[in-house]
Amino acid sequence: MSRPPALPGGGLGALAAHLSAAVAAHRRQTVQLDELYRAAVGFDRSLATSVAARGELLDALTELERAGIVTLPRGAAHYDRRSSPPLPRWIRRTPAARPAAPPDTGRVWPSALQAAARIARRPEEVAVLEAVAGFLRDGGAERISVPLRERSLELFGDEKRLDALLSSRLFASGALTLSLLRCHPVPMPFAAQWVPGVDSAEVELLVAENHHTYASLLEATRAHSAAGGPARWVGYGGGQQFCSAVASVPLLQPAPTRIRYFGDLDRRGLEIPVAAAVTATVAGLPTVEPAILLYTALLAHGRRASAAVVPAHSAAAVSSWLGPLASAAARLLTDGQRLAQEAVGLERLLAHPEWL
Template sequence: MNAASGTEELAERLRATGRTRIDRAGLWRAFAEAVPSAAGSVDARRMLADAIGELAGAGVLTPSRATDEGRPPLPRSVKLVRAAPEPTPRTGEPWHPELAAADAMRAPSAVVRLVNRWLFTGGTRAEAVPLRERALEITGDEKAFDAGLPVPLTLEILRAERVTLPLHREHLPGGGPVLLVVENADTFASVRTFLRREPGPVGSVAWGAGNGFTSSVLSLREDPPAAIRYFGDLDAAGLRIPARTSALAEQAGLPPVHPATGLYRSLLEHGHPASAGTGGVPAELDWLDPGLRGPVRELFADGQRMAQEAVGRRVLGAGNAWREGLGPA
């Protein structure tokens, strides 16, 4: 990217995310939107690296010190340098006692102001409901609080609760203490068939239902397993889901989510590479065991993905290599 307009467009795309810190996957998405002509180009990585360097030199962003192993290397994330906002004059709007902290804020968000009005018009008498229902009632957007509650809002102030999805989980008689979670329904059914016959260290197997696992993992607090193993597609979402869910699980006092190494190795051996639609290596690659990262990095660098359904009943029935890494340690 040697045109200034392309670099400026990338900066605008990054600012449009509304985030301060943007991971490498986000960088690639913004780059693909800013310079669509670079799709599939062998120079795409160099062009992105040059653009990041230009924006860093202009004080627009700060790259992380940690980089990937590609050539040229790309930062694992960047932090946008935002100008300090202009002071907002006080409007004199009265604040409900439950939102007294907002009075000391320089610029309470529009959502906080909507909640303030809701409290004054009867919100304090509302019964607790799921958070998305309350978001729709107050803001007209059911997803208004999906990214988190703006300061100083709390679930108590909103008279709301976060809904924990149930995890479809089947216990295996004679199995061990490990829970194996499988991303997609068909592969879950096939893996379950073989684990029923010989569960080994796996005491239960669950269907993650794609991104649903990022919420349903919290339902495990009622009956926590000793260890959690995960098998999903080899694509950006397939790694993002377990990596983020692992962090959430540990915050809730549950075991971290680790990869089912043997199943991923079988997928690399028997999988069918297909176009991922976008290029780049997601930061969540580090969630995989070190021995898997090299071939998966190459897969992503080539703009490809692999669906876990390639590890079907024929592969599962041909041997036990896929069971590697299912133990508790």
């Protein structure tokens, strides 16, 4: 995966822009790999478990080097080669001349921007304040809150500009806030359909990792509900996307009071709901639980396939989410095997509605 070079004028991708701000704010000129990784995950939580995370991080660092913002080390000894692609163990911030402070024009800022005005010393920062001041002058404070990228396009003519600005010192200091701009971040949505049925005390959301299993679960749930089964949401997690997309659950109405998840029995398939459970907890949502009966069926009927051997401590950690099935799942991982969830297919689901 290769990203285009930095755009003229300092245009950077969203991840590169975030890392640029983190490097600029770092207390030392040299920034270690673990610190860069934490900054990247802080920007996009899905990178914590994504198999493509190393490639995305390397692309962003290469973009920063092309833009003259950082210098990457030379020589294989300075690269972490435990996985592919190799990543620099450290990067060095490129020294830059202190930009001249803009001349004091006697500009009087609105009271809501005075704290930000004391920070803004670069021309681009002053330009941001000018845009926000115009928004407030035109009654922006009284407008409804809209998705972040809608407001970003309105203010700056660039729907992604606010994404990058959130890591700048104007926002990191609290001098500017999304609340002031009357906008809010929007989690990545995921597909979900409501299946009417018998009302129950709780509103359940059943999520499948893969889209073929989602289609089968949806059809089987409809058949089950038509025969007197409960109403529920059936959702498609979109694989890795569910780690962050779970935060969009409040958009569903009626709001789910229980979230159950069913995915592949392999390392990645278990890392996804574990990460999603963290996101859900932080967002104050119901915890992400395993669909125990479906996983039990997968262990009984799944076709074992070869996979990378997972060390025992890692297998135990990622499998603990499965509760009573944790030991069986951990053995599967340490034996270098996996089970695809498609083994619990439509025919079996229709024959065993009790699994739902």
